[in-house]
Amino acid sequence: MTPEQLQYGVNKMQWYCEKFGGESRVMPMISRLSSVFESIGLPTYSLEGNTGPTLDGHRLAHFMKEEYSQSHQDVFMDTIMIDYFCNSKAPCDETALLAACEKSFEANTSANAEEQKANLARAEEVLRDKSKYRDEVLAQVRDVQGRISGVPHFIIRNEDTKKKVEFSGAQPVETFLDAFEELGGEGLELQ
Template identity: 30%
Template sequence: MAAAHSSNAENKIVRVDISSDTVCPWCFVGKKNLDKAIAASNEKYNFELRWHPFQLDSNAPKEGIDKKEYYIRKFGSRSEQMAARMSEVFRNVGLEYSMSGLTGSTMDSHRLIYFAGQQGLDKQHALVEELCLGYFTKGKYIGDQNFLLECAAKVGVEGAEDFLKNPNNGLKEVEDELRTYSSNIGGVPYYVINGNHKLSGAQPPEVFLRAFEVATS
């Protein structure tokens, strides 16, 4: 996995602000492509990646709902075709897409991502990877606190259990970020590079590479 930053003081800084939702499969594909672009240019740039919340469905149930059932309710007859398409897209980035398990509210995952970011951007970036791997490929429920804590432990986030136990911890900060980063965009993933170069959608690595060049020229 690409690190959130490199450490050559002479390199140009590339800051990437990423708006995403943890149940958005295109956001995970975009992350994998971004990681490839970073790995290919890590000797040229110092990267600072910051993840910001977006909610595709702010009313999704906290207790969870069967993923297949949810997509049928939301997309009707198109849901099977969409799942087949995502399976193909995931295979192209070396992953197996799973429609098993539950989906639901992503607020706790966004609170945890915010909390991880307070302990370092590398931890935050690594946490997003673990959350997405579990949800999209292993049938884990994004609203399950045990799953969230497993992911936090894997990437070394300290104090996650006490933090998540109180539903108000990080809530204001996430809501502030939703207003700041998500209120003016129509969908995710959405990237702002060095404050002004904007990209939307799961772009291929070469598009990110060109954007890095433009943003630092």
């Protein structure tokens, strides 16, 4: 990728057509995902905008969980997923990534304005320092490489029994409920 593509990404529709074998294969996918998004109350699914590198987003997600909480990471991930799939924002858009951090801080803390500003400054430091959390994220990638072919990809693990269930893509609520039931309900961790 060129430096410009690394910063702004590449046209999402064009990239999906190249990846999945043309517009005739992508259009039914758009229709199906639009229906799924609508059925669960999400904004309209869109292939407008750009796609691009996700390493910075993964580094920030790791930062949110490590330095704050799982809930911080959840709000951050929900925000960047909606931004990408519905709001035409590239996963390498630094403004969108920092806005997702800010939304997470607002949703998860009762910190005053100065503390919120300090939290956001910490996130900006992580974004600027490309080495921060890089090794940890790349280790996670190596751990799942070859098993995951699409996003979102869910790994639900029961830490007590060490059993896990994995699945990819938009799924109905029943898929999650079945996985929780299969794993026993206690000691579960969603990754």
